[in-house]
Amino acid sequence: MKNGFKAAIFDLDGTLVTTDLSHAHGIIRRTLHELGIHHFPEEAVKEFWYRADRGTVIRDYFNAPVDAFWNLFHLYDLPKSRAAATHSYPDVAILYAYKKQGYKLGVFTSSQPAVAALELALVHVPFDVVVCAHPSLGIPYKPHPGGIYHCLEKLQVQSHQAIFVGNGQEDIEAAQRAQVHDVYLDRGEYIFPQLHPTSTITSLHGLDHFL
Ligand SMILES: [Mg+2]
Numbered sequence: 001m002k003n004g005f006k007a008a009i010f011d012l013d014g015t016l017v018t019t020d021l022s023h024a025h026g027i028i029r030r031t032l033h034e035l036g037i038h039h040f041p042e043e044a045v046k047e048f049w050y051r052a053d054r055g056t057v058i059r060d061y062f063n064a065p066v067d068a069f070w071n072l073f074h075l076y077d078l079p080k081s082r083a084a085a086t087h088s089y090p091d092v093a094i095l096y097a098y099k100k101q102g103y104k105l106g107v108f109t110s111s112q113p114a115v116a117a118l119e120l121a122l123v124h125v126p127f128d129v130v131v132c133a134h135p136s137l138g139i140p141y142k143p144h145p146g147g148i149y150h151c152l153e154k155l156q157v158q159s160h161q162a163i164f165v166g167n168g169q170e171d172i173e174a175a176q177r178a179q180v181h182d183v184y185l186d187r188g189e190y191i192f193p194q195l196h197p198t199s200t201i202t203s204l205h206g207l208d209h210f211l
Pocket of ligand 1: 011012013014015166167168
């Protein structure tokens with residue numbers, strides 16, 4: 001196999017599937033309304049959706065209390081309505097080819113398991129392992145590399161035999177901390193000011209360089 005890689009692990013949201021920003025917008029508006037906040041800058045929705053430090057966005061852009069915001073947000077972010085606003089990117093089809101070539105495929109996502117299950121059903125790729133961050137079960141959110149370690153163990157590969165592909169700053173940090181080859185998937189939806197990926201691709205077809 002190319003470059004000694006045996007496995008590819010993927011982030012889910014924004015990497016394999018995409019959710020209409022209008023979905024986030026609706027939930028944020030409802031959440032803030034409940035908290036007595038009726039005006040917020042439009043661009044804040046995009047900041048909230050793409051940035052890793054969402055607590056900062058909630059505080060600085062929405063002027064909302066972080067814990068109270070999350071409690072309501074999760075209450076309104078119902079898996080079914082999220083799934084209805086989500087579709088897979090057309091280029092995920094290439095993962096079948098890698099699977100056929102014998103690569104092991106995994107997913108490490110910060111989504112809640114119920115959301116992840118609905119989203120994965122849209123992708124139709126037989127992943128060998130799916131890990132959802134779950135701090136109370138010992139799998140912290142990215143950029144902690146714990147979920148990647150968990151995938152490596154399940155896939156029975158070592159860190160230098162795997163790549164991790166993601167569209168967010170937390171993905172790149174988690175991969176670098178786990179010492180797997182980090183690949184930033186730039187879908188052209190958001191520009192991160194401070195991102196230093198080892199490799200960058202603009203669609204999943206770019207993985208042909210590595211796999
Ligand atoms: Mg993502």
